[in-house]
Amino acid sequence: SWVPTAPPPGVAGATSFAVVDAASGAGCVATAPATSCVVSGLTDGQSYRFVVSALNAAGAGPSSLPSVVTTPLAVPGSPSSLGIVPLPGGVQLSWLAGSYGGVAPTYTVTLSNGATCVTMLTGCTLTGLSNTTTYTASLVAQTPGGVSAPLTGTFTPLIEPTAPTNVVAKVSGARVSVTWSPVTAYPGASAYVVTALPGSLTCTSSTTTCVVTGLTPGVRYHFVVATTVVGIPGSSVPSAPSNVVLALGAPWRPSMPTLTPHWPHLAISWRTGPSVPSVTRYVVRLSTSKEVCITRATSCTVTSLRPGVRYAFRVTAINSVGSTTGQRSVVVRAAAPPTTSGVRLAVRRRGSTVRVSWRGPGIFPSPTYQVVVSPAHNRCVVRAQQCSVTVSPQTHRISVTWSVRNRLGYTRIKRSFSIGPA
Structure with missing residues (x-):
């Protein structure tokens, strides 16, 4: 398009206008008083600069200054390979881009219920759909050059996974066994994730039983179970919580024994932390593994040590779940006051x-x-x-x-x- 100028005095006005690209010769002619025309037959992606000349019975006037560089844009090609992955209450779509000129296209997905998704990527997800309805998805690509032909496909959203029921926790030594009733909506395709609360310890099972380990003794836990389905992202909402159980464990590790001589006796003491269940006994052993003391207290006295002999001790704490042995003590050499016995x-x-x-x-x-x-x-x-x-x-x-x-x-x-x- 252009803006015509008034002719000089005594010169007849223009009867038409000629538009031409000097490099390619492409152009068009418009009859006055029109001030625009369409140039066709151009090559997409090639640059053009046009000039305009006014024409009358006497001939052509001088050409205008060149226009800005113009590059024609093609209508984008249709996307291909529409991938449809039904989700619980939604759908995940993906596709391959078609051909296009210098401007990347915008893709618009429109469902038969009017829901849309607009993106410059090659995929999008729509949610909030009914799992009892079959939908048609229509995909087009759009650039300033136009809109492609649509690519369509149909789908039905999946049923939302439901949570298991009847979750029961049972303590077994230092572990907790969790059981539940199975989900029947996806027979043979379900897996379950058990989560211990408080905390974030989990275990995964394809059956209806899972054993949770690594719990902190003395802490009360309950458990929830969620359903996952192969090929479906995410999981169901968690189940109702199980009964509360008290986590058990092997005893707290005793500290390195402290040795206090009262020759000819030796007092041995140690520190320990809380154990659930409680420690039933401590066993003090020599480094040779010989037992020298069994007690429920955190100290004991060892007698009958031979003067001059070197000794070291370890303490083992024992409860109904297991046992834990602490570090070895320092080495001491037994001493005694003199005696006349046997002289x-x-x-x-x-x-x-x-x-x-x-x-x-x-x-x-x-x-x-x-x-x-x-x-x-x-x-x-x-x-x-x-x-x-x-x-x-x-x-x-x-x-x-x-x-x-x-x-x-x-x-x-x-x-x-x-x-x-x-």
């Missing part, structure tokens, strides 16, 4: 020297020995198990006081010996 003294004279020796039980911590020989009250202090003292040649009988001491205590014995002449 044997021996005396041997050689001239004016008397050697006193002894044998007896091992003592830890290491002791110091003292020997006093009367009547002269000669003495020696040693760590070995013998010592020598000097006596008068006239002494034929002596009294020996033998004593032993370590950091845990002191004890002594007194014996008389005949040592004969020098």
Whole structure:
């Protein structure tokens, strides 16, 4: 289209107008007073610039300035391969794009009930439909060049999955077994998702039983079940909640034992957390696995330890569900105050020297020995198990006081010996 100009004085007005593209020669002619015409036969996607000349009986006037560049657009091709996936109360549609010029098309899906979906993608979803109605979907592509021929298809929405009923939870040790009545709307095609509340632990089953693990002992749970169907996105609404159950579990792991010596005894204590069900007993074992104490308290006393022997302990907590063993304690070396039990003294004279020796039980911590020989009250202090003292040649009988001491205590014995002449 164009705007004509008035002719100069003395010049006849235009009787027609000629439109032409200099590069291709394509054009059209309009009879005055028309100010537009349609150029046909152009190539889609090719650029054109047009000029307009006024014509009268005397000939053609000068050409106008060129128009802006114009590129003809084709009517878009129809989409193809319409994919229809019925959903519960809806439908999911997809398609392949047809041919189009330089401008991407807009796609419009119209259902037979008037519902529409407009998108520039190659798919859309419509909801709010009845699962008792069959619908026709019509799809067209549109650009400034026009509207394609429609692509159609029919479908019937699916039935919404329903939730299971009669959900029952039963505690079995550290696990909870959940059962329910099956959904019959999709026989053989259903799966079920069980969710523990509070929290988000789940288990999935294709039968009507599922075992939930990983629950926190001492927490009360109930369970809901939702139905899923193969090929249908999402799931049903959750079922009504099950009965409430108390989660059980193996005992809380005992802490590393604390060892407090009261030689010749050793007190052992430990800490623990809440256990459901309650701990029925604790077993204290040596690192050799030998049991040394069984108690329901969190401490016990171990006796009959051998001085000088190294010991380490572990504590195992036991309840009706299972058992849990804690870390090993530090290693301790058993100690005891000295004792005269089993001590044997021996005396041997050689001239004016008397050697006193002894044998007896091992003592830890290491002791110091003292020997006093009367009547002269000669003495020696040693760590070995013998010592020598000097006596008068006239002494034929002596009294020996033998004593032993370590950091845990002191004890002594007194014996008389005949040592004969020098």
